[in-house]
Amino acid sequence: MMSVLCVGAGGFVGAVSRYGLGLIPLGSELPLMTLLINFVGSVIIGAVVEAASLAPNALPREAVLFLKVGLCGGFTTFSTFSLETLELIEGGQWLVGGTYALASVVLCVAGALAGKLIARALVPTA
Numbered sequence: 001m002m003s004v005l006c007v008g009a010g011g012f013v014g015a016v017s018r019y020g021l022g023l024i025p026l027g028s029e030l031p032l033m034t035l036l037i038n039f040v041g042s043v044i045i046g047a048v049v050e051a052a053s054l055a056p057n058a059l060p061r062e063a064v065l066f067l068k069v070g071l072c073g074g075f076t077t078f079s080t081f082s083l084e085t086l087e088l089i090e091g092g093q094w095l096v097g098g099t100y101a102l103a104s105v106v107l108c109v110a111g112a113l114a115g116k117l118i119a120r121a122l123v124p125t126a
Contacts, residue, residue, distance in 0.1 A: 010070015046115025
């Protein structure tokens with residue numbers, strides 16, 4: 001039951017954070033805030049997974065569930081990204097949609113790698 005509560009609490013924090021950041025207008029055809037949210041979430045999930053791997057006892061299982069499944073799951077917006085990309089393409093904005101899709105994938109994979117590298121630098125190994 002504690003695991004479910006940790007995921008739920010993390011999901012709440014992540015979803016509310018995503019909503020709040022999504023209210024910030026950036027004035028671009030490209031959905032930059034969704035891109036930023038997905039990148040930051042990728043960095044966080046990479047760091048959490050790597051930290052838990054490097055020092056298994058440093059992060060309690062509940063903390064990993066809160067951060068990885070809850071927070072990142074509620075914060076990142078892959079479904080929103082998919083819909084926005086489709087809407088750009090359906091609206092005839094092929095170049096913007098393609099650029100957005102490519103940038104999202106490249107940046108978020110790089111973000112996950114960055115998170116892992118950050119964790120390797122900061123987390124003492126057990």
